[in-house]
Amino acid sequence: MADSTQILVVEDDAKHGAMCARLLERRGYRAKATTSAREALSLLAQNRDIDLVLADLQMPEMDGIQLLSAVKGKYPHIEFIVMTGYGTVKTAVEAMQLGAAHYIQKPLDHDELNLLIKRAIEKKQLEKKVDRLRAELQGRYSFENVIGKSAVMQTVQEKMAAACGNRATVLITGESGTGKELVARGIHYNTFGVGALQDADAPFVAVNCGALPKDLIESELFGYKKGAFTGAVSDSEGLFRAANGGTIFLDEIMEMLPDLQVKLMRVLQERSIRHLGDTREFPIEVRVIAATNKPLVESLESGAIRKDLYYRLSVITIHLPALRERAGDIPLLAEHFLKKHQKDFHKTMNGFEPRAMEAMMKYPWPGNVRELENLVEMMLAYGKSAVIRYSDLPERIVEIVPSQKKPSMMDDEVYTLKEAERMLIINALAKSRGNKSLAAQMLGISRKSLYKKLEDYAIPEN
């Protein structure tokens, strides 16, 4: 660590400066000495790798304090230690207030100097770490949060990246719980400086077109003037204007009435908005991201969405595959949610029993990623062991038919429930090599009820 640290010594007494630099080199730092503050500034401008400046307070022309404020103004990340021959506390305090890490009295105590440098470097590294953590925190909705290594999810991530470079409208499709809003936020929070679309402070306004009474959506979206209709007791700027400079996320777009779709078209074309009961136009710069959990083809055929609006919205389309279509992502997601929620439950669980994961990968997850996340939270709330066990999983997940038998049972043949149950039991016994406790566990029933069923169905006990 020390060997990569670069120190610039600024000392008008050339001899003392050179000695200081040599001393530092002997301690493993890279050091350079210069005799004037001006020269120091030009060296700093040329060499971006300097981490720390060690400067004399008393210098002709520009003194240490002036140099300090110049350096801190231009390169706030560079640490600064002042040397003083007189040890006047007043100047030292002034230096600290200006951002010096410390001061040291001449003649230099070598050990003290070494310690101060070490501390300054540590402080700098800590600050770097804090910066990085802050950036990570602000990246709450960054792409890394969209988990998935499957080919389909890689396509999703590529399309997200493409959407971030411009202000094109995006249409996101996918079943409930597949992550549509997560992707919309990911795009928003990673779009910077495109046209009037701004940085991370830009608003993200989510509107659920299905949640509000249809007659209210229009006034909510486009705003209104006082008195425009009964109940409009004051002006409202509406959600579109609230999203100005950022993103409006129109969730459940298929729920929007055709009349309103026409108005939305107009807004997209004109890039301006008119409040209800108003004649003025307000220019707006808003990225529109729409989402639906309805299959597109059906919605187009049934007329739930106007074709012209569909073409406007679907400049970039992102389809989020159902979780069962990318079962390979399930372990990754499950581990992610385990880590994510552990602290809420003040518990540490180290992953999943292989059999538990196997069952989870076979389960079809009708509620998709949301259902998986909820399950992991539930396991964290109730789980008592160090890992999530197969036997802890809810019935709906473990009662999934073992894969070998599944095709034949789902085929064209029809079984009675009893026949099916008998087959499942035989299958479980075969898989557990006759171990009844294990078979009972696989079937999600007690040992006792397994024995009873063996008797009822006259299944030979090996």
Ligand SMILES: Nc1ncnc2c1ncn2[C@@H]1O[C@H](COP(=O)(O)OP(=O)(O)OP(=O)(O)O)[C@@H](O)[C@H]1O
């Ligand atoms: N790929 C993913 N990686 C990590 N978390 C995900 C992923 N997909 C979804 N989630 C999480 O699952 C939950 C549901 O996601 P989201 O609300 O975005 O789904 P949705 O498609 O908008 O659902 P709905 O149609 O019901 O509104 C959220 O907590 C989200 O963080």
Ligand SMILES: [Mg+2]
């Ligand atoms: Mg949603």
